[in-house]
Amino acid sequence: xxxxxxxxxxxxxxxxxxxxxxxxxxxxxxxxxxxxxxxxxxxxxxxxxxxxxxxxxxxxxxxxxxxxxxxxxxxxxxxxxxxxxxxxxxxxxxxxxxxxxxxxxxxxxxxxxxxxxxxxxxxxxxxxxxxxxxxxxxxxxxxxxxxxxxxxxxxxxxxxxxxxxxxxxxxxxxxxxxxxxxxxxxxxxxxxxxxxxxxxx
Amino acid sequence: xxxxxxxxxxxxxxxxxxxxxxxxxxxxxxxxxxxxxxxxxxxxxxxxxxxxxxxxxxxxxxxxxxxxxxxxxxxxxxxxxxxxxxxxxxxxxxxxxxxxxxxxxxxxxxxxxxxxxxxxxxxxxxxxxxxxxxxxxxxxxxxxxxxxxxxxxxxxxxxxxxxxxxxxxxxxxxxxxxxxxxxxxxxxxxxxxxxxxxxxx
Numbered sequence: 107x108x109x110x111x112x113x114x115x116x117x118x119x120x121x122x123x124x125x126x127x128x129x130x131x132x133x134x135x136x137x138x139x140x141x142x143x144x145x146x147x148x149x150x151x152x153x154x155x156x157x158x159x160x161x162x163x164x165x166x167x168x169x170x171x172x173x174x175x176x177x178x179x180x181x182x183x184x185x186x187x188x189x190x191x192x193x194x195x196x197x198x199x200x201x202x203x204x205x206x207x208x209x210x211x212x213x214x215x216x217x218x219x220x221x222x223x224x225x226x227x228x229x230x231x232x233x234x235x236x237x238x239x240x241x242x243x244x245x246x247x248x249x250x251x252x253x254x255x256x257x258x259x260x261x262x263x264x265x266x267x268x269x270x271x272x273x274x275x276x277x278x279x280x281x282x283x284x285x286x287x288x289x290x291x292x293x294x295x296x297x298x299x300x301x302x303x304x305x306x307x
Numbered sequence: 308x309x310x311x312x313x314x315x316x317x318x319x320x321x322x323x324x325x326x327x328x329x330x331x332x333x334x335x336x337x338x339x340x341x342x343x344x345x346x347x348x349x350x351x352x353x354x355x356x357x358x359x360x361x362x363x364x365x366x367x368x369x370x371x372x373x374x375x376x377x378x379x380x381x382x383x384x385x386x387x388x389x390x391x392x393x394x395x396x397x398x399x400x401x402x403x404x405x406x407x408x409x410x411x412x413x414x415x416x417x418x419x420x421x422x423x424x425x426x427x428x429x430x431x432x433x434x435x436x437x438x439x440x441x442x443x444x445x446x447x448x449x450x451x452x453x454x455x456x457x458x459x460x461x462x463x464x465x466x467x468x469x470x471x472x473x474x475x476x477x478x479x480x481x482x483x484x485x486x487x488x489x490x491x492x493x494x495x496x497x498x499x500x501x502x503x504x505x506x507x508x
Binding site (some may be wrong): 112130137138141167172175176177179183186189193194195196198199209213217232233261262263265266268280281285286288289297298302305306 | 345372384386387391397410434486497503
């Protein structure tokens with residue numbers, strides 16, 4: 107298992123204007139392939155970044171676990187590991203960046219009506235033919251030509267319950283079964299030892 | 308909201324030997340700070356990478372959503388968006404890399420018994436004093452000095468049900484409410500329109 111070399115985008119990250127080649131290399135290094143969803147995702151994040159409401163600190167939502175979380179992680183400060191990116195697995199191809207105190211945000215989504223003009227994009231998005239029958243270069247070129255023109259955008263307000271909450275008060279203790287440390291809630295066993303373990307040995 | 312500049316680690320990624328400075332810059336750029344958990348996470352991923360079972364393609368599990376997913380994303384091919392990294396939120400400070408067909412893997416965890424020798428690490432990990440009273444430089448220096456010596460490691464086998472499954476057959480349709488495309492399961496409404504939406508407007 108080799109580690110990879112990643113050169114993240116610098117500067118303004120405006121993939122839609124002039125740094126497309128850099129972005130294409132970047133996603134291949136980070137994500138492992140030039141995934142069409144991640145190319146569209148770059149335009150989506152870019153569009154949201156250019157249309158943020160007032161504010162300094164923004165959190166992110168990805169409404170699918172496929173591709174879009176990586177576009178957010180590469181183009182914004184929000185990552186899974188720092189807690190500023192949340193994945194809500196609705197299988198909708200959409201992202202939201204929102205001011206973390208007020209919840210005011212910008213949601214960008216793939217607009218089904220706008221896909222109609224791009225047959226290879228439509229075929230890929232709706233899985234109308236097997237992957238091996240897709241014309242990958244045509245698909246990429248249509249995505250790049252269409253760019254943010256595939257997207258819809260609207261202002262949203264995120265529910266108060268979703269906004270930043272401090273959880274620093276959690277008690278850390280050792281699980282009575284595995285002996286490892288975990289955040290205690292209502293059991294002296296960690297979630298893995300309570301039946302959720304993915305391991306058989 | 309500024310985008311960030313990321314220079315990912317190249318080469319062998321052995322942070323424990325000689326590329327520590329590069330790794331420290333990398334995590335600051337990607338994650339936003341030199342989080343102690345991500346420094347330890349680098350040693351953990353490195354240890355797992357050096358002790359993989361036979362195989363070519365590996366998936367990853369992070370047993371907490373804090374910090375460790377970013378170490379995996381930076382040092383291995385596995386990301387959230389490409390589906391090779393799964394977060395199981397057990398709040399255990401552990402990672403597993405496993406061969407994606409057989410489930411044979413290596414699990415690395417923070418060993419409570421090994422933390423005892425490093426008081427600032429212990430204090431941080433168990434949250435024994437407020438963050439502002441922590442000595443950040445001492446904490447980092449103890450983490451770096453201890454390195455993989457904070458970790459335990461064992462071979463695991465991941466359950467068959469967790470192993471790679473193709474989901475390409477899902478039908479994509481438009482939600483009857485929002486009109487956006489989603490993967491249809493048992494409702495003509497997408498999960499967001501079925502009551503899970505994080506937005507109030």
